[in-house]
Amino acid sequence: AERTDSDHAAAARSLRIDASAEADWSAVLADDAAPELIVLDYTTWPAAGGGAAGREAVYAPFDEAFALARAAMKLRVRRPLSVVAVYGDQAGSMLMPAVQALGAFGRAVRNESPSVRFSALALAADPRRIDLAAIGATIAALPGDAQRAVNYRCTADGRLQAERLTKAATDPTPLARPLAAGSVVVVSGGAGGIGRLMAGFLTARGCRVALLGR
Numbered sequence: 001a002e003r004t005d006s007d008h009a010a011a012a013r014s015l016r017i018d019a020s021a022e023a024d025w026s027a028v029l030a031d032d033a034a035p036e037l038i039v040l041d042y043t044t045w046p047a048a049g050g051g052a053a054g055r056e057a058v059y060a061p062f063d064e065a066f067a068l069a070r071a072a073m074k075l076r077v078r079r080p081l082s083v084v085a086v087y088g089d090q091a092g093s094m095l096m097p098a099v100q101a102l103g104a105f106g107r108a109v110r111n112e113s114p115s116v117r118f119s120a121l122a123l124a125a126d127p128r129r130i131d132l133a134a135i136g137a138t139i140a141a142l143p144g145d146a147q148r149a150v151n152y153r154c155t156a157d158g159r160l161q162a163e164r165l166t167k168a169a170t171d172p173t174p175l176a177r178p179l180a181a182g183s184v185v186v187v188s189g190g191a192g193g194i195g196r197l198m199a200g201f202l203t204a205r206g207c208r209v210a211l212l213g214r
Contacts, residue, residue, distance in 0.1 A: 082140035103150030181206030
C-alpha cells in the first residue's frame with residue numbers, strides 16, 4: 001500500500017501491515033498522517049490457479065478491501081480517501097475479475113461513507129516503469145460524481161483509459177404479461193442503486209413496491 005499527499009506522489013511511502021486485518025487499517029486511518037490515497041498493488045500477485053493457492057489468490061483482494069472499508073466506516077472517515085487496486089493484465093483469468101469487482105464494491109461503500117472511493121486499475125505497462133502512486137493520484141483527482149468510472153486501464157505507453165458502461169439497445173416490444181396497476185412487488189436489496197431504479201420503474205407503472213434491505 002502506498003500513501004500520497006495532496007502533491008500527488010511527492011510523499012509516497014509503503015505500509016508494512018497485514019492488509020486483511022481490520023485493526024491494522026484502523027490504526028493507519030486513525031493516524032494524524034492518515035493517507036489520502038491507498039494503492040493496493042497486485043501487479044506481482046501469482047496467477048490464480050486451482051487448489052487452495054488459487055482460491056487464496058482470488059479472495060485476498062476482497063478480504064483486504066472489506067477490512068479497509070470496515071475500518072473506514074467504523075471510524076466514520078470524513079476526509080477524502082481514494083483506494084486504487086492495481087493489477088497486471090497477466091494476473092490470471094481468475095484474479096482479474098476479482099480485482100475489477102472492487103470498483104463496483106466501492107459504489108456500495110460510498111452509500112455508507114461518501115468520502116471513500118474505490119477504483120480498479122488494469123496495468124498493461126511494465127509496473128517497474130510506472131509510478132503507481134502518481135497514476136493513482138491522477139485517478140483520485142477525477143471528479144467524484146455518480147457517473148465516475150470505477151475501472152481504468154493504463155496502456156503500455158502509459159495512457160490512462162476509463163472503462164464506462166454504455167446503454168444497450170433494447171427490444172421495444174412490450175412485455176407479453178405486463179404488471180397490472182396495483183400489483184405488489186417485493187424488491188430484495190432495494191436500498192442499493194439498482195433496487196431504487198427498479199422501484200421507480202415499478203411505481204411509475206402503478207405498482208406497490210416493498211423494499212427489503214440485505
